[in-house]
Amino acid sequence: MKGAREGKLQRARDAANKTAIFGEDLDLDQFIHEAPSHSDVENLSVLSQYDKKELLSAGVDPDVKGRSGSFMQIDHSVVHHDIFQDGLEIMSIGEALEKYDWLEDYYWHAVAVDTDKYTARAELHRDQGYFIRALPGVKTVFPLQACLFTAKNGLAQEVHNIVIAEEGSELHIISGCASSYEVRSGLHIGVSEYYIKKGAKLSFTMIHNWAEEFAVRPRSASIVEEDGVFLSNFVCMKPVKTLQMYPTTYLLGTNAVARYNTIVIAVPGSFMDLGSRVYLRAPGTRAEMISRSITTGGDVINRGHIVGEVADSKGHLECHGLILSKKGLIYAVPELEGRVSGVDLSHEAAVGKIAQEEIEYMMSRGMSESDATAAIVRGFLNVDIMGLPDELQQEIDRTVNMQGMF
Amino acid sequence: MIENLKVSLADREVLKGINLEIKPGEVHVLFGPNGSGKTSLLMTLMGFSNYRVTEGTINFKGRDITGMSIYERARLGIGMSFQRPPTIKGLKTRQMVALCSPGKEIQLEEMANRLNFKDFLDRDLNAGFSGGEIKRSELLQLMAQNPDLILLDEPESGVDLESISLIGEVINELLERKPGKSHATSSLERRSKRTKAGLLITHTGYILNYVDADVGHVLYGGLLSCHGNPRETLKCIQEMGYQECMRCMIRN
Ligand SMILES: Nc1ncnc2c1ncn2[C@@H]1O[C@H](COP(=O)(O)OP(=O)(O)OP(=O)(O)O)[C@@H](O)[C@H]1O
Numbered sequence: 340m341k342g343a344r345e346g347k348l349q350r351a352r353d354a355a356n357k358t359a360i361f362g363e364d365l366d367l368d369q370f371i372h373e374a375p376s377h378s379d380v381e382n383l384s385v386l387s388q389y390d391k392k393e394l395l396s397a398g399v400d401p402d403v404k405g406r407s408g409s410f411m412q413i414d415h416s417v418v419h420h421d422i423f424q425d426g427l428e429i430m431s432i433g434e435a436l437e438k439y440d441w442l443e444d445y446y447w448h449a450v451a452v453d454t455d456k457y458t459a460r461a462e463l464h465r466d467q468g469y470f471i472r473a474l475p476g477v478k479t480v481f482p483l484q485a486c487l488f489t490a491k492n493g494l495a496q497e498v499h500n501i502v503i504a505e506e507g508s509e510l511h512i513i514s515g516c517a518s519s520y521e522v523r524s525g526l527h528i529g530v531s532e533y534y535i536k537k538g539a540k541l542s543f544t545m546i547h548n549w550a551e552e553f554a555v556r557p558r559s560a561s562i563v564e565e566d567g568v569f570l571s572n573f574v575c576m577k578p579v580k581t582l583q584m585y586p587t588t589y590l591l592g593t594n595a596v597a598r599y600n601t602i603v604i605a606v607p608g609s610f611m612d613l614g615s616r617v618y619l620r621a622p623g624t625r626a627e628m629i630s631r632s633i634t635t636g637g638d639v640i641n642r643g644h645i646v647g648e649v650a651d652s653k654g655h656l657e658c659h660g661l662i663l664s665k666k667g668l669i670y671a672v673p674e675l676e677g678r679v680s681g682v683d684l685s686h687e688a689a690v691g692k693i694a695q696e697e698i699e700y701m702m703s704r705g706m707s708e709s710d711a712t713a714a715i716v717r718g719f720l721n722v723d724i725m726g727l728p729d730e731l732q733q734e735i736d737r738t739v740n741m742q743g744m745f
Numbered sequence: 746m747i748e749n750l751k752v753s754l755a756d757r758e759v760l761k762g763i764n765l766e767i768k769p770g771e772v773h774v775l776f777g778p779n780g781s782g783k784t785s786l787l788m789t790l791m792g793f794s795n796y797r798v799t800e801g802t803i804n805f806k807g808r809d810i811t812g813m814s815i816y817e818r819a820r821l822g823i824g825m826s827f828q829r830p831p832t833i834k835g836l837k838t839r840q841m842v843a844l845c846s847p848g849k850e851i852q853l854e855e856m857a858n859r860l861n862f863k864d865f866l867d868r869d870l871n872a873g874f875s876g877g878e879i880k881r882s883e884l885l886q887l888m889a890q891n892p893d894l895i896l897l898d899e900p901e902s903g904v905d906l907e908s909i910s911l912i913g914e915v916i917n918e919l920l921e922r923k924p925g926k927s928h929a930t931s932s933l934e935r936r937s938k939r940t941k942a943g944l945l946i947t948h949t950g951y952i953l954n955y956v957d958a959d960v961g962h963v964l965y966g967g968l969l970s971c972h973g974n975p976r977e978t979l980k981c982i983q984e985m986g987y988q989e990c991m992r993c994m995i996r997n
């Protein structure tokens with residue numbers, strides 16, 4: 340095992356200065372690396388009311404109502420983990436690596452450790468992260484929630500998360516990333532690897548709630564086996580200075596399914612370079628990507644890439660952008676790559692502002708212009724097209740409703 | 746009340762001096778060939794920005810509304826059923842109907858039931874609605890809105906024969922023209938109590954079998970003419986065509 344880590348470390352050292360393909364190249368030395376350790380939080384409800392609000396906006400309920408378990412990390416310290424259902428595990432990745440010898444095999448299996456300087460960094464620092472697993476056949480009654488929180492201004496937080504849905508299990512996770520109300524800047528590198536075994540289902544909703552000056556570099560990938568389902572939702576409606584990610588899914592087993600839903604609002608000063616990529620590597624595999632982005636002055640790049648490598652696989656990419664201000668950019672880059680005959684790939688992209696005709700139609704029913712616009716925007720963002728479980732849906736609705744701009 | 750209304754659409758004058766007065770309680774019918782500007786007239790009355798009023802005035806309830814925004818007109822009591830409404834993605838028909846009647850308790854399910862439209866409440870507004878479904882969706886919204894001047898753009902086109910009677914019934918109700926059950930009150934008396942007014946576009950006139958209209962007009966060449974009994978006007982158009990019909994009417 341020690342040998343395995345050594346190999347990874349070596350690759351990480353070699354990639355320590357490797358520029359990422361996309362996104363502004365960040366100078367990692369600009370960030371602080373040391374953070375005071377935080378003591379355990381017995382109960383999330385003791386957090387300050389300001390921080391609780393930040394958590395709620397990231398979909399994390401400090402009162403743990405309707406949750407099967409919770410995990411919370413502040414800066415580099417895992418301060419809380421708790422589980423209320425048998426057959427589920429939630430703990431810090433460090434603890435999990437000690438507990439399970441085999442876990443090192445999953446660590447950097449889906450994501451390459453030398454992808455870029457950010458993955459390298461995460462390996463060199465190993466600042467915790469979470470491990471969540473559903474044992475075979477276990478189905479979560481309520482979603483699990485995991486929160487990655489930064490409390491120290493200017494800090495670089497590097498986490499590595501691993502989620503395993505064992506055969507026939509069903510796992511719902513809400514992962515909220517947020518920073519304390521006192522924090523303005525910082526860096527978050529989040530490596531996440533998801534393993535969805537035969538017949539298992541993972542629904543993973545990530546909600547970001549950062550500060551204006553934050554830089555964020557998630558690096559995630561998932562591997563889905565036969566009949567497995569991976570449903571990934573990403574929501575970011577708060578300011579973020581620079582966010583770049585391109586999560587990848589490998590559908591390896593027959594009839595495996597992946598679905599990416601992305602909902603973002605880019606406010607002035609925000610820059611988001613988002614994408615998702617799916618490799619269809621077995622017959623009957625299906626991928627669907629739906630994104631809805633709005634700019635009120637910020638920039639959004641929306642990438643998507645579906646690679647059909649075997650016959651009888653199918654993928655669809657849908658990218659809609661709405662420009663609500665004079666400034667702001669939405670740049671859609673849908674890519675389809677069919678490598679054999681018998682793949683069925685399609686895409687649909689539309690970027691523009693709200694049609695005056697739609698606003699006026701609503702106004703003719705007695706709504707003011709701003710009410711009409713708000714109703715159309717809410718419709719545009721309406722995520723129930725996405726087949727989310729109710730609890731998650733409510734979570735997102737709440738996030739949408741908390742936006743002062745509507 | 747419309748006086749000498751001239752309207753341009755994309756720099757082309759579509760309406761060239763329209764004069765029309767619809768009194769409270771009256772229902773008028775608008776005939777005219779395709780492209781003659783019927784929809785344009787309704788859209789102008791509703792206040793749509795594409796339709797630029799270059800001359801003339803529109804008065805409603807004693808106020809000059811020519812410069813009013815769409816929603817002010819809507820709140821003042823004008824409502825419209827559109828010939829081709831836009832699709833609003835993600836907005837459920839149910840939500841839209843609720844938005845049409847803010848602060849009012851409405852029996853949404855019941856109203857939808859009446860229009861045989863319950864199954865559509867949870868669909869995105871107008872998304873993939875068939876021709877007839879659009880008409881019912883529009884009427885449902887109008888029921889919630891309950892306007893005093895109702896502009897109906899071809900409410901029956903595309904509607905199957907069975908649904909026409911249903912639609913006619915609902916329109917009558919909106920116009921407070923439900924055929925009176927009590928024969929005690931004279932039709933004259935009923936008439937004088939009516940306040941709701943309507944302006945209705947039809948090509949076929951089928952809807953007139955259900956909705957009892959008072960005056961008909963033909964829009965041709967940007968002008969209104971042939972003011973008269975709607976059934977007679979329709980008959981004349983059927984027998985002689987718009988152009989001939991206008992000539993004879995003018996001669997009379
Ligand atoms: N956006 C536009 N730009 C230019 N011309 C337009 C536009 N919209 C409508 N028109 C034209 O204006 C004229 C009047 O159109 P309008 O829709 O009012 O006709 P209509 O009488 O309602 O016809 P129909 O019976 O076919 O519904 C038509 O010639 C039409 O092509």
Ligand SMILES: [Mg+2]
Pocket residue numbers: 783784785828898
């Ligand atoms: Mg028309």
